[in-house]
Amino acid sequence: MKFITAEEAVAFIQNNERVFIHGGAATPQRLVNALTNRHEELANVEITHLHTEGDAPYANPLYAKAFRVNAFFIAKNVRPHVNETNVQYIPMFLSEIPLFIRSKKFPIDTAIIQVSPPDVHGYCSLGISVDIAKAACEVAGKIVALVNPNMPRSLGDSFIHHSRITAAVYAEDAIHECGSGAMSETEMAIGKHVSALVEDGATLQMGIGGIPNAVLKFLTHHKNLGVHTEMFSDGILPLVKSGVINGSLKTKHPGKIVSSFAMGSRALYDFIHDNAQVAMLDVAYVNDTSVIRKNNKVTAINSAIEIDLTGQVCADSIGTEIFSGVGGQMDFIRGAALSEGGKPIIALGSQTAKGVSKIVPMLKSGAGVVTTRAHVHYVVTEFGTADLYGKNITQRAQALIAIAHPAHKEELEREAYRLYGKAW
Numbered sequence: 001m002k003f004i005t006a007e008e009a010v011a012f013i014q015n016n017e018r019v020f021i022h023g024g025a026a027t028p029q030r031l032v033n034a035l036t037n038r039h040e041e042l043a044n045v046e047i048t049h050l051h052t053e054g055d056a057p058y059a060n061p062l063y064a065k066a067f068r069v070n071a072f073f074i075a076k077n078v079r080p081h082v083n084e085t086n087v088q089y090i091p092m093f094l095s096e097i098p099l100f101i102r103s104k105k106f107p108i109d110t111a112i113i114q115v116s117p118p119d120v121h122g123y124c125s126l127g128i129s130v131d132i133a134k135a136a137c138e139v140a141g142k143i144v145a146l147v148n149p150n151m152p153r154s155l156g157d158s159f160i161h162h163s164r165i166t167a168a169v170y171a172e173d174a175i176h177e178c179g180s181g182a183m184s185e186t187e188m189a190i191g192k193h194v195s196a197l198v199e200d201g202a203t204l205q206m207g208i209g210g211i212p213n214a215v216l217k218f219l220t221h222h223k224n225l226g227v228h229t230e231m232f233s234d235g236i237l238p239l240v241k242s243g244v245i246n247g248s249l250k251t252k253h254p255g256k257i258v259s260s261f262a263m264g265s266r267a268l269y270d271f272i273h274d275n276a277q278v279a280m281l282d283v284a285y286v287n288d289t290s291v292i293r294k295n296n297k298v299t300a301i302n303s304a305i306e307i308d309l310t311g312q313v314c315a316d317s318i319g320t321e322i323f324s325g326v327g328g329q330m331d332f333i334r335g336a337a338l339s340e341g342g343k344p345i346i347a348l349g350s351q352t353a354k355g356v357s358k359i360v361p362m363l364k365s366g367a368g369v370v371t372t373r374a375h376v377h378y379v380v381t382e383f384g385t386a387d388l389y390g391k392n393i394t395q396r397a398q399a400l401i402a403i404a405h406p407a408h409k410e411e412l413e414r415e416a417y418r419l420y421g422k423a424w
Helices: 006-010 029-036 094-102 131-138 185-195 210-217 234-241 266-272 329-337 393-402 406-423
Strands: 017-019 045-047 067-070 087-089 111-115 122-127 142-147 159-161 165-171 203-205 227-229 255-258 278-282 298-302 306-307 343-346 380-383 382-386
Touching: 006 029, 006 142, 006 165, 006 329, 017 087, 029 111, 111 131, 111 210, 131 382, 185 210, 185 343, 203 329, 210 298, 227 382, 234 266, 266 278, 298 329, 382 393, 393 406
Parallel strands: 017 045, 017 111, 045 067, 067 087, 111 142, 142 165, 203 227, 203 298, 227 255, 255 278, 298 343, 343 380
Antiparallel strands: 122 159, 380 382
């Protein structure tokens, strides 16, 4: 491959283009910075991506004439500017985004990605972030790649031939790492309750953060667990090493850890590198409900911002303020529900750090319903588990109040009585 500088590479991007940026921990910060530095000479460049890590200087309103953001997920680096003139959010199930891209209804002019160096056959790997990047690379007119030996060479559906790369920049930059951090007492209590729902032989879907890590801490005595998840982090590594996670009972990709992207420590990235046990696949496949359901006992663990007394789950906004995105929650909630012996779980702390209840009589005005009341099954807080499936409205309210924080139960009961009257 012929390598050029980052500044030379981003010069291929022109006015009025739509530019895809590789997401998660694979975000090519060097190229992002070089592109943003061209803000005085560019106009109307639309930037699209999922969750990205690192800085997102192009989202600054000062550069609104040069760049506008149309993102499928809102991370903290663009969150301060969401719904401003140049930063907008596209609500869409994660499983459908690659299909949308491939449909040509959302053409991509240039894809900016970070890949491993090519192997002897000329194939680079998208590494820890295949998700929607694979689709973006397939349809992009141009590809600008940061070729980095620190990017793990993941196996599965991660490969792109060097001949597809328009401009390549070589750099040995550190890949973004996410620390797991200490788990709180609340997270540990939730983890213990959730782990009691996990059966031997289950296939797990979980994300990143304190609650998923706490659940995994309590699974050390389980047997023959599998993983089919849109993303994973370091929390699974001890269970893989001990043999608790072995995938032996999975019907789809037995023995394989199936995922679409990963974020964590260098140890996680080293585990993924050239590991035939890990299949990093297109998220259109990983999050396809018809694929998910084929594994038995799919146990999907997702979180929420708030849930109302009927079971409506808001996970992407605080009222009208977009906080994150729809992501893959509904893909896996539905997939787990259709799986034989599956368990869809919403796990959340009973209240915020400021003492505001997350179990509420009604969602905030403008809040987005990510998981509908018809889809929700198990809801878990640090105070226990509520099984809402098949329950009527008043039974749901009673079950949720039972696992609410004691400081809020009386108010919730008053509101439930006001809303449901004699039925209560």
